[in-house]
Amino acid sequence: MNLKQLSEHLKLSQTTVSRALNGYPEVSEHTRNRILKAAQDLNYRPNIRAKGLATGRALAIGHVIPVSNQHEMVNPVFGDFIAGAGDSYARAGYDMILTRVPDDEVSRVYHDIKARGNVDGIIVHGPVINDPRISLLSRIGLPFVVHGRSTDVNQPYSWIDVNNRGAFERGTQFLIELGHRRIALLNGLEHMDFAFRRRKGYENALRNNALPVEPDLMRSEEMTEIFGYRSARDMLERTDRPTAFVCSSIITAMGVRRAVHDSGLTMARDVSIVTHDDALSYLENGDDVPIFTALRSSVRSAGSLAADMLLSLIAAPQSGPRTRLLEAELIIGRSTGPAAT
Amino acid sequence: MNLKQLSEHLKLSQTTVSRALNGYPEVSEHTRNRILKAAQDLNYRPNIRAKGLATGRALAIGHVIPVSNQHEMVNPVFGDFIAGAGDSYARAGYDMILTRVPDDEVSRVYHDIKARGNVDGIIVHGPVINDPRISLLSRIGLPFVVHGRSTDVNQPYSWIDVNNRGAFERGTQFLIELGHRRIALLNGLEHMDFAFRRRKGYENALRNNALPVEPDLMRSEEMTEIFGYRSARDMLERTDRPTAFVCSSIITAMGVRRAVHDSGLTMARDVSIVTHDDALSYLENGDDVPIFTALRSSVRSAGSLAADMLLSLIAAPQSGPRTRLLEAELIIGRSTGPAAT
DNA sequence: GAATCATCCCAAAGCGCTTTGGATGCGTCA
DNA sequence: TGACGCATCCAAAGCGCTTTGGGATGATTC
Numbered sequence: 001m002n003l004k005q006l007s008e009h010l011k012l013s014q015t016t017v018s019r020a021l022n023g024y025p026e027v028s029e030h031t032r033n034r035i036l037k038a039a040q041d042l043n044y045r046p047n048i049r050a051k052g053l054a055t056g057r058a059l060a061i062g063h064v065i066p067v068s069n070q071h072e073m074v075n076p077v078f079g080d081f082i083a084g085a086g087d088s089y090a091r092a093g094y095d096m097i098l099t100r101v102p103d104d105e106v107s108r109v110y111h112d113i114k115a116r117g118n119v120d121g122i123i124v125h126g127p128v129i130n131d132p133r134i135s136l137l138s139r140i141g142l143p144f145v146v147h148g149r150s151t152d153v154n155q156p157y158s159w160i161d162v163n164n165r166g167a168f169e170r171g172t173q174f175l176i177e178l179g180h181r182r183i184a185l186l187n188g189l190e191h192m193d194f195a196f197r198r199r200k201g202y203e204n205a206l207r208n209n210a211l212p213v214e215p216d217l218m219r220s221e222e223m224t225e226i227f228g229y230r231s232a233r234d235m236l237e238r239t240d241r242p243t244a245f246v247c248s249s250i251i252t253a254m255g256v257r258r259a260v261h262d263s264g265l266t267m268a269r270d271v272s273i274v275t276h277d278d279a280l281s282y283l284e285n286g287d288d289v290p291i292f293t294a295l296r297s298s299v300r301s302a303g304s305l306a307a308d309m310l311l312s313l314i315a316a317p318q319s320g321p322r323t324r325l326l327e328a329e330l331i332i333g334r335s336t337g338p339a340a341t
Numbered sequence: 342m343n344l345k346q347l348s349e350h351l352k353l354s355q356t357t358v359s360r361a362l363n364g365y366p367e368v369s370e371h372t373r374n375r376i377l378k379a380a381q382d383l384n385y386r387p388n389i390r391a392k393g394l395a396t397g398r399a400l401a402i403g404h405v406i407p408v409s410n411q412h413e414m415v416n417p418v419f420g421d422f423i424a425g426a427g428d429s430y431a432r433a434g435y436d437m438i439l440t441r442v443p444d445d446e447v448s449r450v451y452h453d454i455k456a457r458g459n460v461d462g463i464i465v466h467g468p469v470i471n472d473p474r475i476s477l478l479s480r481i482g483l484p485f486v487v488h489g490r491s492t493d494v495n496q497p498y499s500w501i502d503v504n505n506r507g508a509f510e511r512g513t514q515f516l517i518e519l520g521h522r523r524i525a526l527l528n529g530l531e532h533m534d535f536a537f538r539r540r541k542g543y544e545n546a547l548r549n550n551a552l553p554v555e556p557d558l559m560r561s562e563e564m565t566e567i568f569g570y571r572s573a574r575d576m577l578e579r580t581d582r583p584t585a586f587v588c589s590s591i592i593t594a595m596g597v598r599r600a601v602h603d604s605g606l607t608m609a610r611d612v613s614i615v616t617h618d619d620a621l622s623y624l625e626n627g628d629d630v631p632i633f634t635a636l637r638s639s640v641r642s643a644g645s646l647a648a649d650m651l652l653s654l655i656a657a658p659q660s661g662p663r664t665r666l667l668e669a670e671l672i673i674g675r676s677t678g679p680a681a682t
Numbered sequence: 683g684a685a686t687c688a689t690c691c692c693a694a695a696g697c698g699c700t701t702t703g704g705a706t707g708c709g710t711c712a
Numbered sequence: 713t714g715a716c717g718c719a720t721c722c723a724a725a726g727c728g729c730t731t732t733g734g735g736a737t738g739a740t741t742c
């Protein structure tokens with residue numbers, strides 16, 4: 001069932017039917033109702049490709065996920081972010097198109113996307129420090145919103161981000177106030193902007209309290225369980241072992257917990273853990289009482305907000321870059337306690 | 342830069358240029374090379390919507406993710422599956438379109454998708470027992486491949502699945518051979534087909550060894566860490582506590598491990614754990630020596646295979662349903678040992 | 683030399699929609 | 713009564729591509 005058939009069936013022109021369906025005023029209420037009813041009854045759906053061709057809009061948003069050549073890991077955060085964004089798109093009648101792109105092909109792919117015209121805008125995932133994609137997309141003229149920010153990029157652009165620096169400063173400060181002096185940081189890869197900012201926050205807190213920043217206590221890797229385990233294991237073997245850990249991910253924190261157990265120590269009593277928590281639906285941080293003391297910020301709602309931001313950016317292109325900084329919430333769980341004296 | 346401009350620039354017809362670019366034989370080698378070079382130089386990309394309109398193909402695959410009204414959890418497996426599939430699509434020049442659909446709207450959405458014509462085929466995620474989507478899609482006439490199978494559906498359809506029954510039978514048998522007699526099952530939601538099959542496998546192994554199937558030792562829920570923890574905690578408090586657990590997910594297994602520790606017991610010595618392992622990139626099961634004894638099957642390669650299957654199904658629609666059963670590999674890790682006597 | 687046949691290329695229609703630029707009919711007003 | 717405005721509707725062009733149905737050219741055959 002296409003427009004032509006529908007209009008023939010109604011003995012009206014395609015123009016009138018199209019206008020009625022799209023809410024234009026040049027159609028009488030009577031005719032409009034007749035058309036809407038027929039469309040409903042005959043189960044008419046406009047062909048999105050034809051519509052796109054005619055309007056020049058694609059009615060789709062692209063999510064371009066960088067896949068690094070060294071680090072093939074799929075971001076665990078991704079599913080939840082997409083879920084949040086997808087719900088927003090569904091409400092607006094947009095499709096969501098996913099593309100995985102190797103680092104060395106981003107430029108080609110963005111040009112492709114622009115030329116093929118299959119999306120109206122893009123969400124940029126996983127920004128690194130001084131991310132070249134931002135100036136590239138601005139130059140190409142494709143509307144976009146970055147999930148995260150990019151340090152050292154000085155042109156304006158739209159982004160939505162958690163206050164990573166602030167959160168980690170707060171988490172570290174919290175441990176310091178509990179009396180901890182040797183606090184380790186198990187961070188994500190620090191060329192990633194979020195990880196870079198988290199380290200800044202961690203260091204700020206130490207400096208504010210006149211504590212030394214010790215490279216020995218800082219690690220930066222993909223945030224896996226095994227990374228948490230191995231790092232904590234190593235550090236806990238030392239005589240001057242840390243009494244607390246700040247982790248960039250619940251998964252890593254789980255590894256630390258395992259190491260604490262395996263070292264014959266007790267969490268909260270001997271070793272405290274504070275972790276970032278993206279509130280992933282499959283990694284709930286306990287139920288009534290959280291397992292880990294955490295800096296929580298739902299990546300799912302970030303997805304939804306990013307999508308909304310991009311859609312409004314597309315609707316009003318002139319309105320200039322928008323930004324939104326979300327604050328993480330400090331949740332006190334059972335993984336922290338006063339430093340042993 | 343569109344076809345018209347390109348052909349004017351070359352002083353050729355659109356027909357010839359189109360044919361040259363799409364590899365049709367009616368163009369001399371000389372002209373073809375000239376066209377290819379110009380296309381390259383001028384950075385020409387065909388508009389995919391126009392192409393789709395003209396050919397009737399969408400050059401896109403839809404992934405429809407069911408979102409249950411009761412269980413809002415985002416499937417943790419999803420990211421890796423998509424990664425595998427996405428790589429296949431990229432190779433074939435297809436786009437991947439994601440749609441999240443509430444359970445009660447599947448029918449409407451599938452009809453929409455068909456009518457709007459924005460995909461050439463669909464991957465069905467998360468099949469339940471007797472899944473209505475299969476007959477629905479067959480009736481609508483949209484090519485599809487199911488990730489998993491659906492018990493009680495007797496019409497033929499294309500699917501790719503892990504041998505869940507076989508894997509869990511094997512895992513349970515392994516524990517029995519280690520001397521375990523009281524073996525608990527922490528399963529996913531059993532209206533999901535994969536979970537249903539896993540229970541069958543578990544029960545088969547018990548029956549084959551003349552062991553009782555005890556409802557007290559079987560739980561079925563969303564596969565979270567907390568589910569594993571709480572269930573194991575409960576069961577380990579009993580006087581006739583289980584000596585082994587079979588889990589449907591590494592995340593749940595982590596919860597069990599925590600419960601074992603918190604109960605003052607030792608993994609492998611007092612309590613053994615066997616778990617399914619989807620080989621998620623952010624949940625590696627240890628490094629050289631796996632942490633958990635596991636039934637491993639990469640969901641990522643399943644994604645890639647599912648995508649390839651669907652693409653070939655679209656290319657040769659008459660060729661009838663295809664199926665592919667993957668075997669999980671039993672990996673011996675440090676979570677299992679002989680039953681304490 | 684005419685007929686036949688490849689080879690290479692083109693004009694134009696068509697995919698399903700939107701949108702421009704009228705056309706038509708009717709009531710209103712001086 | 714004629715001019716005008718308004719409310720409704722329509723024909724046709726156009727979005728960028730593919731594909732059908734030839735047309736022109738030169739080589740080959742008889």
